[in-house]
Structure formats: structure tokens, C-alpha cells
Amino acid sequence: MSVPATAKRRSFLAFLMAASVLAACKPTGGGSATATTGPIVVGEFASLTGSEAAFGQSSHKGTELAFGKLNQAGGVLGRPFQLLTEDNQSKAGESATLVKKFLSRDHVVAVLGEVASGRSLEAGPICQAAGIPMISPSSTNPKVTEVGDAVFRVCFTDPFQGRLLAEFARKTLKVHRVAILSDTASAYSVGLAQFFREPFVAGGGEVAIELKYASRDKDFKAQLTAIKAAGPEGICVPGYYTEVGLIIKQARELGLTIPIFGGDGWEAPQLIEIAGNDALKNTFYSTHFSPIQDSPQVREFVASFQAKYHEVPDAMAALGYDSAVALAEAVKKAGSTEPDKLRAALAATDFVGVTGRTKLNAQRDAPKAAVIITVEDGKFKFLQTIEP
Secondary structure, three states: OOOOHHHHHHHHHHHHHHHHHHHHHHOOOOOOOOOOOOEEEEEEEEOOOOOHHHHHHHHHHHHHHHHHHHHOEEEEOOEOOEEEEOOOOOOHHHHHHHHHHHHHHOEEEEEEEOOHHHHHHHHHHHHHHHOEEEEEOOOOOHHHHHOOOOOOOOOOOOOHHHHHHHHHHHHHOOOOOOEEEEEEOOOOHHHHHHHHHHHHHHHEEEEEEEEEEOOOOOOOOOHHHHHHOOOOOEEEEOOOOOHHHHHHHHHHHHOOOOOOEHHHHOOHHHHHHHHHHHOOOEEEEEEEOOOOOOHHHHHHHHHHHHHHHHHOOHHHHHHHHHHHHHHHHHHHHHHOHHHHHHHHHOOOOOEEEEEEEEHHHHHHOHHHHHHHHEEEEEEOEEEEEEEO
16 A cells, blocks of 8 residues: 555654654663663662652762772773662652663663662662662661672671670660560661561560551650550661661650660661750661761771762761772673673672671671761761671
């Protein structure tokens, strides 16, 4: 069947328009997991706004700093890194959407993210299905890497963090009867509560009462009143700083002066702003890094971070930095950005970074030391290091 000339012109114009759209969707530099020239395109999804913005911004700064230094040194395999960063707004569901875009539109060689375990759990299966490596800087829930051999992390996990908190509570704080207050909407909080409770009870401790709250709650007085009535010697709050700061403040207002402690989800300057310095007396949390640790890597990182951002880096920044370095080391070792070779190289990760030696085990996790932090005079203070 013949086609009229006007229809042919319309078809040709439609073809040109489609071609221009497809060209616009290609990543800058023609990035591809199998490319051998041009920039090495990496996707980062992070909570840059919303309830956990302090985490995402800090982690992003560390990642950005690392890639900047790597590019100043000539990149890897003679190719610079190109970091594409997207904001998931601390919202459920957004991370999956962003990662699908990284893979289908931007053709990234790897994905970095997230701090929050729940959002890493959204993205992990998508990267696994595509065979594209994903490296979480600081998601500690063990389920994150159980997704498959394309998912990695450069931090310790909650089973270790829970055990060290149980030991710290018994041996350092000398508490044997505790309350647990956890966030039902957070995979991180629910998991860490479990991994604290089990070794604490096995070691002879007692959980006097265990209560729940939900992310973005503002009023915790009902739970805290019940906790006060139960008479614990300490309170374990395995949550994020946004709620933890309010919980601590309201606990002190109710006359609960006993120790309150938790995990790395506490770490953000906003914790002090929300709770207030006085309320934070006799509080403690475990985390991955302290800027006063004495090693060449820490000293250089802190100096570089302060020079660029005019602030002291926290653990999220340090882990963001190490996640970028882990990827660069893997590309160098693989001699390629091909997914199969890159996954194999990442599985063999072993380097000394800002947060200590990062040597991945068979589960693609990074067993490493933790530090305990408290607050004094409006500042975070390093107390001790606990080895795995």
C-alpha cells in the first residue's frame, strides 16, 4: 500500500523528534557499564531533604569529596568519575523510582546509597535484577545485603551493633533492667531493637517494658510515662535523631534521669538542637567513626572535609567517602566497569579507609570497630572504641 507524500513528511518529522528525545536521554559522556572511554557514571540516591536530611547531606558531602579527589588525581583507568545525585526526600518509594531511572536512562556503572536501611531495601532488588552493583555507605540492617551478590556495604551490621550496645549497657553503664522504645515504621529500628534485646537478655539482663512509636511522631509522653512506671535502670532507643531528640527531651521533662542509649541513627548535629544540651547528659550512642581518631586517613579526611565544607565530618560523611573509595578501588582492580568484573572486584574489597579497614566478608558486609559517643558542653565526645 502506498503512503501519501504528506504522510511521509509527517512520519519523517516524527522520526526526527523521537531521535532527538532518545539522544537527550543519554547520559553526559555516553556513560555505560560496558564503555571503555568517557566518564565513569555513578548514581547516588540520598535523603537530601525531608526527615533524615542531615544523614543524606552528610553522606553526600563525603561521597562528593572522594570523587573530587579521585578526579584531581586523574580518575581511574584514565577516566574521570561523573556523580549523578538524586534526592529521595526521605520518602518511602522514591528510592526505587530514582534507581530505575539511573539504570534505564543514565546507564550507571554502580549505585551508591542509602543511609537508611529501609530505603536501601527498596533499591537493592532493582540493582540485583539488573546485575549493577549497589554499595550502601551505612545501612546496617542485615537484610540489605541478603538481597544478592550485587549489593554491598562498607559499614558494620546491626547484629554487631546490638551486641556491643548490650555489652556497653551491662559492663559500662552497669544497668541490668532496661526499657526499649523502637520505631515500628523503621526496618533499622526494629532490627536493632531485636539485636540488642537478644544478647542483653542472654547475658542476664531484663527488659522491663518494650514499647513502640511511629516515624514522625512528636509526642512520646504516654510511652515515657509507662516506662517510668516500669522502673528501668536505662532506656534503649534504637531510632533516628529526629524522633530520638524529642524522646530524650520529653523523658527528662518527666523526671527520667537514667541513661538513654542507642545506635548510629542518633548521629546528627540536629540531635543536640532538638534535645538540648542539658537533656543529653547521660546519653550514649554507637557509631562508625570519630573525627578525633588518630590515623593518617582520618587526619587527612577531616582536614580536607573542613577545608571544603567548613564543618567537622561525622560518621555518615566518613562512610560516604569510603563507599566512593571502595568503588574506585574495585574499578581499578577489575580493570573494567563491566558489571560481572566489577561485582567480583567489589566482593574482594580490602582497603584501609577513613572508617578503618574495610574487608568484605562472604555476605558482602564489612566487620569493623565501632565507637561510643556521648554529649558534653553541646558537643559530641568520643568515649571508647569497641572491636568486632
